[in-house]
Amino acid sequence: MILGGYFADKGWVKWSIAIGAILFTSGFYLTGTATSLAQLYINYGLIAGLGQGFAYSGCLSNTLxxxxxxxxxxxxxITGGMGLAAVFASPIANSLILSHDAQHAFRTIGLAYIVIVLVASxxxxxxxxxxxxxxxxxxxSSAQNVVNKTWIDILKTPVFYVVIAMFFVGAFSGLMIASNARTIGTSMFGLxxxxxxLYVSLYSIANSSGxxxxxxxxR
Known part of the structure; x- marks a missing residue:
């Protein structure tokens, strides 16, 4: 996200989104070819994660x-759209997994994503x-003693780390539940x-609406 925001600040919004699309979809597709846990971490965690950060920060900063x-x-x-995506992706992925396997689902969805995101960009x-x-x-602004700071000065401000910790805890807990919602339903409640x-889709609708x-x- 930091690199994507930097690209957007430089006026390279389309590049940020295009690079994000290529990395994210490549990571998704390569996850479908992974044969080890290390490959899963690299393809899905690193490559796809970097891609999502590039595209998301580019879209958000430019839209604002x-x-x-x-x-x-x-x-x-913008953020609601991210949450709403699982409403459509979850049943499609589930259908592909049941009819083939998880790796086939990653490859198929990865190919679909590259077309959708590049066309949208x-x-x-x-x-x-x-x-x-x-x-x-x-x-x-009616605030008194407002001081603009560089990003280096911000890193020296203690309250910055309090804000980072707050966002980290909120994002960590939310993503942990979202990524395991299907497993929680099948293992804990016998669904x-x-x-x-379906419940993952309902969760995503509530997430997006919020x-x-x-x-x-x-504002």
Whole structure:
């Protein structure tokens, strides 16, 4: 995400998304060819993880620049879209796993992702520098003693690490449940794979709705 944000700041939004798409989908496809735990970690954890960070940060930062008057709503839609994706991906992946195996599912979905994301990246428009919608002016801050800091200065600020810890705990717990929701359903509650996939979709709908709703509450 850090590298993707850097690319976006330099105006290379399409590159950030395209690189993210290639890495993410390549990692997904290669996971379907993995024959060891090390290959799984490298392909899915490292390559696909880097790709997701590139694409996500590029999309989010550019969208916030395009909608400075609706930053909360825009970020809610972007992050909500990520949560909503599992509604469609979960039953498709489950069907592929049942009809073939998990590796086939990774390869098939990986090929589909590369087409979808690369085609979508063509329509991405770079936000003009200093863009403001017609009739909108940035709100004036009433805060006293506001100091702009460089990223190096931020790293020296203790409260920065408190914020990082807060986000880490929230993201860690949420992702841990999301990634194991299907297994929890089948092992703890005796659900069939199909019903468990349905509950994963319901969880994703709630996840996406929460991001969208809370995004509209803040600007």
């Amino acid at each position: 620049r395009l909608f400075p008057d609706k930053r909360g709503l825009a970020s809610g839609i 063509v329509f991405v428009q770079k936000a003009p520098a200093g863009y403001k919608p017609d009739g909108w002016n940035p709100p004036t 069939s794979a199909t019903v468990a996939a 991001r969208f709703i809370w995004g509209t509450c803040f």
